[in-house]
Amino acid sequence: MSILRTFATDILAFDEQDTINTVADAFLSQAYQQCLSVAVVNAKQQPVGMISRHQLNDIFLKKFGRELFGNRPVKDFMRQDVLSVEVTDSLAEAAAYISKKMRFPLSEDFVITEQGRYLGMGAVLHLLSAMEKQISQSAAELNIAYRQLSSSQAQLVQSEKMAALGQMVAGVAHEINTPLGYVNNNIEMAREFFAQFHYVLQAHEHLAHTLIDPNSRDVDIAESLANLDDAKAGFDSQQWFADLEGLFADTFYGVEQISELVTGLKNFSRLDQAILDNVSLNECIENALLIARNTLKYKVTVLKRLEDVPPIRCAASQINQVLLNLFTNAAQAIKEQGYLLIKSWSDKDFVYVSVQDTGCGIAAEHLAKIFDPFFTTKPVGQGTGLGLSISYKIIQQHQGSIRVASELGKGTRFVIAFPRTLNLSAAA
Numbered sequence: 001m002s003i004l005r006t007f008a009t010d011i012l013a014f015d016e017q018d019t020i021n022t023v024a025d026a027f028l029s030q031a032y033q034q035c036l037s038v039a040v041v042n043a044k045q046q047p048v049g050m051i052s053r054h055q056l057n058d059i060f061l062k063k064f065g066r067e068l069f070g071n072r073p074v075k076d077f078m079r080q081d082v083l084s085v086e087v088t089d090s091l092a093e094a095a096a097y098i099s100k101k102m103r104f105p106l107s108e109d110f111v112i113t114e115q116g117r118y119l120g121m122g123a124v125l126h127l128l129s130a131m132e133k134q135i136s137q138s139a140a141e142l143n144i145a146y147r148q149l150s151s152s153q154a155q156l157v158q159s160e161k162m163a164a165l166g167q168m169v170a171g172v173a174h175e176i177n178t179p180l181g182y183v184n185n186n187i188e189m190a191r192e193f194f195a196q197f198h199y200v201l202q203a204h205e206h207l208a209h210t211l212i213d214p215n216s217r218d219v220d221i222a223e224s225l226a227n228l229d230d231a232k233a234g235f236d237s238q239q240w241f242a243d244l245e246g247l248f249a250d251t252f253y254g255v256e257q258i259s260e261l262v263t264g265l266k267n268f269s270r271l272d273q274a275i276l277d278n279v280s281l282n283e284c285i286e287n288a289l290l291i292a293r294n295t296l297k298y299k300v301t302v303l304k305r306l307e308d309v310p311p312i313r314c315a316a317s318q319i320n321q322v323l324l325n326l327f328t329n330a331a332q333a334i335k336e337q338g339y340l341l342i343k344s345w346s347d348k349d350f351v352y353v354s355v356q357d358t359g360c361g362i363a364a365e366h367l368a369k370i371f372d373p374f375f376t377t378k379p380v381g382q383g384t385g386l387g388l389s390i391s392y393k394i395i396q397q398h399q400g401s402i403r404v405a406s407e408l409g410k411g412t413r414f415v416i417a418f419p420r421t422l423n424l425s426a427a428a
């Protein structure tokens with residue numbers, strides 16, 4: 001059923017031949033009490049005008065109004081511009097039409113017609129308040145849709161991060177395996193060293209026992225000494241300690257490398273993305289380089305010119321993600337061998353990081369699109385097309401900016417800038 005039908009009252013319209021007196025009497029009766037105005041129809045029941053309570057008052061308040069005008073037909077006094085809507089109109093159409101046409105102060109109702117014939121009267125206020133309800137309901141729906149959209153966007157961000165991380169994991173596993181291999185080797189060697197040491201120590205102890213034993217004979221002592229000489233053959237204690245020292249230093253180095261990688265991974269997958277901290281961009285660069293090391297190492301020579309930049313207040317894991325994507329993009333743009341130059345510096349307003357590669361460059365017609373979600377020129381599996389759009393959003397959230405300059409066949413340079421005022425102490 002059309003919604004406007006529910007607005008239509010069953011009040012009868014006036015006939016255009018009805019007199020003003022008839023109309024006035026009708027308005028005084030109970031049935032018309034709610035009406036501000038009523039339609040006037042012709043013989044075919046088509047609305048031709050409207051007469052309002054307000055107009056009648058005007059007529060009767062005139063001197064001798066009833067006597068002069070009471071017997072005249074209503075059509076001489078009615079307004080001919082009828083506020084009229086078809087019952088099949090939508091609520092929105094009707095409300096738009098009424099609010100455009102209605103007169104102030106509000107002294108009229110509107111006519112509802114069915115195929116051009118009078119059906120009933122509707123109250124302007126009812127219509128507008130129904131419309132308002134519908135608008136606030138659709139605003140609430142919009143709000144829900146918006147929230148759903150932002151949460152699915154958050155999921156996309158997470159999945160790009162996971163994809164990037166997935167690509168890295170194989171590399172990082174490999175990176176961990178190398179130091180792990182030689183740590184293992186060194187421990188094995190230390191064990192052999194100690195076995196030898198144990199043997200020498202035993203010979204020493206045996207000799208000591210023999211020497212302090214009153215029952216020892218010279219021959220026993222000589223045998224013990226010979227035994228010690230055997231054990232010590234090829235054993236240079238100076239050399240031995242120096243070797244062991246080296247073994248330990250190497251092992252420590254390996255363990256340190258492993259723990260660095262683990263910390264790097266942990267920083268990356270940190271779920272407390274929203275937590276803001278005073279962060280050094282240089283540290284973020286090192287962190288992202290660590291994670292990207294395996295992707296970069298065979299074909300990319302990394303050059304760093306990092307100045308001492310002030311810390312900024314940001315979510316470190318998000319900045320790591322931005323940098324990792326820039327490094328990965330650079331590595332993917334370099335087909336054979338190339339350079340990645342990373343710079344950081346600051347001026348009085350901003351802290352900058354520039355990431356420049358000697359890769360394939362970006363075609364002019366692509367340049368405007370690279371920050372669009374899902375824009376990628378890479379085969380499935382290599383690119384999601386989300387990296388830069390997410391980076392853009394992250395940087396924007398940090399009140400920063402990202403710019404790109406690129407030349408096909410020469411390379412690409414991204415510069416990101418964060419306001420120095422992001423500093424925690426400044427913000428506090």
Ligand SMILES: Nc1ncnc2c1ncn2[C@@H]1O[C@H](COP(=O)(O)OP(=O)(O)O)[C@@H](O)[C@H]1O
Nearest residue numbers: 329333361370376377383384385386387388412
């Ligand atoms: N350093 C770069 N060199 C060349 N092209 C790049 C570089 N960085 C980004 N691009 C282009 O921008 C596109 C979008 O990058 P991005 O949003 O990170 O998505 P993805 O790397 O998954 O394709 C890439 O597919 C590539 O065409």
Ligand SMILES: [Mg+2]
Nearest residue numbers: 325329387388
């Ligand atoms: Mg990318």
